[in-house]
Amino acid sequence: MEELNALFHGFTVALTPFNLTLMFIGIVLGVIIGVLPGLGGANGVAILLPLTFTMPPTSAIIMLSCIYWGALFGGAITSVLFNIPGEPWSVATTFDGYPMAQQGRAGEALTGAFTSSFVGALVAVLVFTFIAPLVAKFALQFGPPEFFSVYLLTFCTFVGTGKGNPFKIIAAMMLGFGMAAVGIDIVTGQLRLTFGLTELLSGFHFLVAVIGLFGIGEILLSMEEGLSFSGASAKINPRIVLETWAKLPRYWATSLRSCIIGCWMGIIPGGATPASFMSYGVARKMSRNGDKFGTGQLEGVVAPETAAHAAGTSALLPMITLGIPGSPTAAVLLGGLMIWGLQPGPLLFVEKPDFVWGLIASMYLGNIAGLIVVLTMVPLFAAILRVPFAIIAPVIVVICAIGAYTVKNNMLDVWMIVVFGVIGYAFKKLDYPLAPMVLALVLGDAAESSFRQSMLMSQGSLSIFWANWLAGSLTTLAIVLLFWPLVTALRERLRLPRRDGAAA
C-alpha cells in the first residue's frame, strides 16, 4: 500500500494551520464565485491566480483547488433557491431542486445536493488516489508521439462528443491554437504572428482570455437577459440535515451510478456539465419514481449533483498525470502549475511527491471543509445573490480588470478582456464552444512541440503516430471520434426519409 503511505505523508503536508486557513478561505471564495453570475470556476480561479504567486506552490494549489470545490458546491445554491444555475453543471439540479424549494423543502434539497456533491467528490478522490499513480507510472514510458496522440485524442473528443456544429468546435479550437502560436517560437526563436507589434511578443496569455471570455462575456449575457433574482428563502437547521441524511441511503444505487458516470466523464474531457445531464437522465430511466422526476424528487437532486462533483474532481486526474486538463478550470489550474515552475505530467509524481500528495490529501480535507461551510453558511450566500445586478455587474468588471492586469502587469491585457468579452458573448450566442478554445490556448505550445519532436524522429512522416500499438490505438480512436459527427449525421439522414413518409 505504497499509495496509503504517500497519502498519509500528504496529510502531514496539507494539515498545517496556514494551509487549513487557506482551505477555508478558498472554499468561501469559491462558493461566492459559484453563486455570482459572471464569475465561474474557471475565471474565478484565473482572477485569483496572481494572488498566489507569492505563496509556496503546495499552499497555492490547495487554495485554488478549494476555490474550485467551493464553486462546485455553490452552483447548487442558486439552482435550488433561485432556479438560476450559477454554473452550467448545476442546470440539471434545477429540474427537481427548484420545485422542492417551492414546496418549502429548500433545506432538504440543499442538504441533499451538498451531501451528494460530497459523496461524488469523495468517490472521485478515492479513484484519483489509487488510479493516478498507475496512470502516471504508465505515462512515464510516453514519448513525443504518444503525447501528441493523447493531445489529439483530447481535442477530437470535443468534436466527437460535442453537441453543436462540429465545424464550429474545430474553428474555436484552432483559433485557440492560433493564439497559442503568437509570440516567440520556442524552437527557432523567431517571432510568429506578431506583425511587428511589440505588445504581442509574449503572446496571448490564457488567463486574460479566460477572464474575458468567461467573466466579461458572462456579464454581457446576464445584462442582455435582464436578470432579476427572486427566490425561496433558505433555512437549514440540524434537524433538516439529519432527516435528509436519513433519507439519502435509500438512493445508494442512483448515487453509485452517478459516481461512475461522473468519474468517467471527468477523466475523458467531457466535463461536469454533460455528466450531470447524463446522470439525471439515467436516474430518471432507472428509478422506480422516474415518472415523478421534475416535480421535486430528492433523487433528482442527488443524481446530477453527485455526477457533477465526481466529474469536476476527476477532471484533475488527467491534468496531474498527463498534463492534459479535463475542463476549463482544470486548464487554468494547469496554467498555474506551469507559472509556479511545475511541469504537470507523469514526472510530477516522481519529482514532486510532496506537492502531488499534498494536493490529493487536500482534496479529501477540502471537500469535508466545503460540506461544513456550505451547510452552515447558506443564508449568507443566498443574501449575496439578492444584491442587485446594478451593483454586482460593475464590481465584477472591476475585479476582472484587476485580475487581467496582475497577470503580466500589462495594460494591453485589460483592453484585451473587453475584446475577449465581446468574442465570448458572440461565441456563446452562436454556439461556438469556449472550452476547447481555452484548452487549445493552454496546450498549444506543448502540443506543437510534441508534434515537432515526433516529426523530427520520423523525418516528417505521419506514420510515427501508428509506429507502436499505444500511439496507434490512441490516434485511431482520436480519428474515429473526429469523424463521429459525420457518422451520426449519415445515420440521421438514412432514418429521415421514413419519418418524412410517416408525417405525410
Add this chain to the structure above:
Amino acid sequence: MSQNHPANGDGVRSVVVDLAVAVAIFALGALVLYDSVRLGASWTPEGPQPGYFPFYIGLLICISSLAVFAGALLKLRSDRAIFVRRHEFRRVLVILLPSTAYVLGVQLIGIYVSSALFIGLFMRLVGRYGWLRSAGVGIGVSVVAFMLFEVWFKIPLPKGPLEALIGY
C-alpha cells in the same frame, strides 16, 4: 425571448451574425496562413520551419470557417432565429460602453479612482441608487482593493495622480 415580435425588423438575425463571424474567423485564418508562409512552412535539414505547425492551424481555421459559412448560407432564408433584439442589445451596451470607458480611465488616471467612479456612477445612473450609497460602495470597493493589493500583497496596479499624492 418572451415578447412576440414579428421575426424581423426588431433585431439582428442569428444567421447574419453567423455569416459575419465566419468571415472574420476566415480572415484570421488567412492571417495565420500568410505569416506561416512568410516564416517558412516546410522542411530544412534541421527540421520543420517555424511556420510548419501554424500553417496547418491556419488551414484548418479557414476550412472550418468556410464550412460554417456554407452551412449558414443554406439556412439564410429558412432560419428566422434572432441573435439579439434591439432592447436587449441596448442593455448589453449599458454595461459594455461604460466598461470600455472604465478601461480607458484605468489607463489614464489609474485603477482605483476609475473603479470608484465606474461603480458609483453605474449604481447612480443605471441602478438609480442615491448619491450617498453609490459613492459609498464605489469608494469602499476601491479602498478595499487598494489595501489588498498595494498594502498587503504588494502587487502594484496602475495608479494616477491621486495615489501619487499619498505617496504611492
